[in-house]
Amino acid sequence: DAGVIQSPRHExxxxxxxxxxxxxxxxxxxxxxxxRQTMMRGLELLIYFxxxxxxxxxxxxxxxxxxxxxxxxxxxxxxxxxxxxxxxVYFCASRRTQLGGEQYFGPGTRLxxx
Amino acid sequence: TQLLEQSPQFxxxxxxxxLTVYCNSSSVFSSLQWYRQEPGEGPVxxxxxVTGGExxxxxxxTFQFGDAxxxxxxxxxxxxxxxxxxYLCAGVSGSNTGKLIFGQGTTLQVKP
Numbered sequence: 001d002a003g004v005i006q007s008p009r010h011e012x013x014x015x016x017x018x019x020x021x022x023x024x025x026x027x028x029x030x031x032x033x034x035x036r037q038t039m040m041r042g043l044e045l046l047i048y049f050x051x052x053x054x055x056x057x058x059x060x061x062x063x064x065x066x067x068x069x070x071x072x073x074x075x076x077x078x079x080x081x082x083x084x085x086x087x088x089v090y091f092c093a094s095r096r097t098q099l100g101g102e103q104y105f106g107p108g109t110r111l112x113x114x
Numbered sequence: 115t116q117l118l119e120q121s122p123q124f125x126x127x128x129x130x131x132x133l134t135v136y137c138n139s140s141s142v143f144s145s146l147q148w149y150r151q152e153p154g155e156g157p158v159x160x161x162x163x164v165t166g167g168e169x170x171x172x173x174x175x176t177f178q179f180g181d182a183x184x185x186x187x188x189x190x191x192x193x194x195x196x197x198x199x200x201y202l203c204a205g206v207s208g209s210n211t212g213k214l215i216f217g218q219g220t221t222l223q224v225k226p
Contacts, residue, residue, distance in 0.1 A: 004156075031212070033214075042216060042217070042218040042219055043157070043202065043216040043219070044216075045213065045214065045215075045216075048213065056213060091156050091157075093156070095212070097212070100144075100145065100206055100212045101162075101212075102147075102159040102162070103159070103214065105155075105156025105157050105158070106156055107154070107155055107156055108154075108155070108156055
């Protein structure tokens with residue numbers, strides 16, 4: 001399997017622009033997670049899905065952030081409008097089961113908002 | 115809110131030295147995982163400990179889960195430059211969600 005695929009790997013945008021991050025989980029995995037990692041705050045869970053349904057979005061910073069999972073093989077995380085404080089590495093991870101087990105992380109998208 | 119505190123945050127040692135990283139919480143977790151992350155990559159699972167008091171070994175790495183399932187440690191014997199990276203502990207929430215709570219991480223640098 002190719003592992004979790006994320007695109008783009010790097011994104012540089014100006015404040016106020018819309019940013020869309022994409023993720024393809026490992027085939028057959030039922031859970032998908034979006035994380036944000038910064039030096040100050042470490043790895044933070046933003047939202048996760050079980051069987052394409054959002055289960056917990058309490059980590060989403062504010063209404064500027066939204067995530068969708070229209071099918072089992074694709075998810076997006078959108079920031080609109082983006083702000084400099086959104087600069088971070090965003091990881092997508094997937095897991096085979098809903099309640100436990102290993103999470104497989106993608107390579108991340110490094111977002112820089114100027 | 116469940117929190118995990120890791121210590122130390124940074125560690126720089128010489129090749130061949132031993133080290134221990136700690137992961138502590140006031141909350142009970144159903145299990146705990148340790149991940150390692152290298153620059154430019156996502157975290158990769160090293161081990162999962164499930165039972166209180168459990169000890170698992172992975173070559174020179176020894177992982178222990180506290181008896182009360184609130185804390186864990188990672189001990190590396192005779193560290194090598196290839197061990198350099200960010201080590202993250204993650205507690206599996208006891209609720210029926212399987213949500214992971216990550217610690218802040220320990221950055222380890224092993225100098226040759």
